[in-house]
Amino acid sequence: MMRWNGLNRPIEKWITKRVHQLLGLSVILLISGGCSNQSIDQGAHIDTFTRQLDVQILSLMDAYNIPGTAIALVKNKEVVWSNAYGYADIEQQKKLTIDAICRAESISKSVTAWGVMKLVERGLINLDDPVQQYLHNWSLPESEYNLNEVTIRRLLSNSAGIPLGSLGEEYSPDSEKPSLRQYLSKEVQLTYEPGSNFEYSNPGFNLLELLIEEVTGRDFNDYMINEVLLPLNMHSSSFDWDVEWSPKVPMGYDLNGNPVPPYVYPYKASGGLFSTVEDIARFAIAGMAWGNKRQPKVLNRESIQDIQTPQINTSGIFSFVADDYGFGYFIETLPDGKKAVWHGGQGHGWMTHFHVIPETGDGIVIFTNSQRSWPFIAHVLNDWSRWTGFGPVKFGRITKAVTGLRIIIGLTLLVTLLRAGQVIYGITTGYRKPTITTSQAPIIRFIELSAGVAILAILIWSVSQDYLFITSILPVGAIWLGWVLLFLSLTLLCSALLPVVSNDQLSNLNH
Structure with a gap:
């Protein structure tokens, strides 16, 4: 029988060398594979850009398995282009259309902020007052904090000490x-000092x-429709479900690509808005100082500036994608010094x-009917920001x-392959055996x-969870990472349970 440290060593070195060569090649391929297509021309005519975007979107939808998306572009405070791609219902082969009424999810927060600021303008509330002084039929739970x-300001800026919630x-x-009160009694708690x-x-x-x-004595949806949505010409938007919408x-x-029928939450302000991509584009235009001249004015210029003024620095994962948070808006400073404001939404x-970009009147709205869309949206935003310059x-x-x-x-897989190759080779040559002392x-x-x-x-814990944040951010990669880690785990366990044994131990085991 061959000795592990003799003739086998050159073979092991050959295997290691080939794996290292594959490693270098794979890293190059992985880096190039992660780059966005560079075909977008900065400053191109809108027709040229949208033709390029058509190609990009279809490619990205295929890469990330996105059933449907609707997109609207804003230029000079006008909706200059909108289009829909893919399917509203895969099984029925129903095409997605631009007038589809979709769940806006957390974009609802930005719209809700306008409703609150309308009350501030009318002198009915004050931003720095405790919210409790306006609540007569519900009370905040007892807390170690004051x-x-x-305050209303801190609630608007996600700094009131209340966590994400269920x-x-x-x-x-x-x-x-x-x-709503039952929901709040279950979910509202202070987990850190407000502010x-x-x-x-x-x-x-x-x-x-x-x-x-x-404060108003009105239903929330009734107030928002009449004070914010209809004045902004958002005629296909509502915080209440309408049975007449079903076909749209x-x-x-x-x-996992499984269909999710329409649903509602027991609340509305944080994620209950139903809307179209063009309605949200109209809302985005309204937030560009005074919007366009044909659009009614819901808030005065000072209120809009307050909404888009940084109130607190973002933290955690949010600091990766934004600098600050205002009132229902994420805020960032672009490389050229201009301010961008945005919000996204994620639901089931x-x-x-x-x-x-309020200063220039540029904007983009992206809707998708897939929970796998964050990388897709990021790619489209990169294309748009490249075009705008x-x-x-x-x-x-x-x-x-x-x-x-x-x-x-790639690195994990190749290192695992190297170790797995060594383990398999040791087993087939008889120099790896199950033993306690080696x-x-x-x-x-x-x-x-x-x-x-x-x-x-x-891994077992992860697959038992209903939701993992990483699978939403990196839906394809997270699955691959799980399989590679499973392979690594099994390889490590085999290596530990089937160690290399000495010739003397091997002789004893064989006898």
Whole structure:
């Protein structure tokens, strides 16, 4: 029998060399594969850009398995182009159209902020007052923190000390659901000192929904339609479900591509808006100082400036894609110094986004009926920002994250292949056997065994979760990463449980 440290060593070195060569080639391919197509021409005529965009969008939809998308472009405070691609319902082969009424999800927060600022303009509320003083039929829960510090300003800027809240509380449109107060009693809690830091919060904005109803004595949707939506010519938008919409509401699709029928939440302000891509484009135009001359004025210039003024620095994952948060708007400074404001939305089977540069009157709105769309949206935003010439927007960094994850997957896979090759070769030559004591350093076996068990435990936990943030940001890469980590875990466990044995041990085992 061949000795592991003799004739086998040159073979092992040959395997290692070939794997390293593959490693270098794969990294190059991964980096180039993560780059966006560079065919977009800066400053090109709108017709040229949209033809280029047509090609890009269809390619990206195929790459990320996006069923349908609707996009609108704003130039000089006008909607200059809009189009829809793909399907509203795959099974029925129903095409998505530009007038499709979609779930706007968290874009609702930006619209809700306008409703709150309308009350401020009328002198009915003050931004720095405690929200509790306006609530007569519901009270904030007891807390170690000062409840008077939960102000309207902090609720609008996601800095009131209230966390994200539960996800996935969905109901079919015609079913019974908890009341807003029941929802708030379950979800609203203070987990940190109000005003101390940014924390994206759905319950915080839904508390503003209750504020509007208590102050006005009106239903939230009735108030928002008559004071914000209709004045902005958003005639296909509502925070309430309308049965007449059914033919126009597309099917959503989750991370696995499964269809998601229309649903509603027990709240409206943070994510309940239904709208069209062109209606949200009209809303985006209204936020460009005074909008266009033909558009009614809902808020005065000072209120719009307040909404788009930084209130608190973003933190965590949000700091990767934005600098600050205003009142229902993320805010960033572009490479050329101009300010961009935006908001996105994610729901079960839906993703949406609008991005505008108020100073120039440029903007884009993107709707998709797929929960796999963040990389897709990031690529489209990169194309748009290249065309406008303002420089890359921070949300486009998600494409770099995709590339980075591909590199990590490639490196992990190739290192795993190297180790797996060594393990398989050792088994086939008889120099790896199940044994407790070996000549191999015990610490190496302990590390491999511990790492293999830990990775396997994390994977089991991950697949048991209903939702993982990374799968929304990097839907394709996250799946590949899971499989590669499973391969790595099994390889480490095999290496630890089937160690290299010495010739003496091998002789004893054979006898």
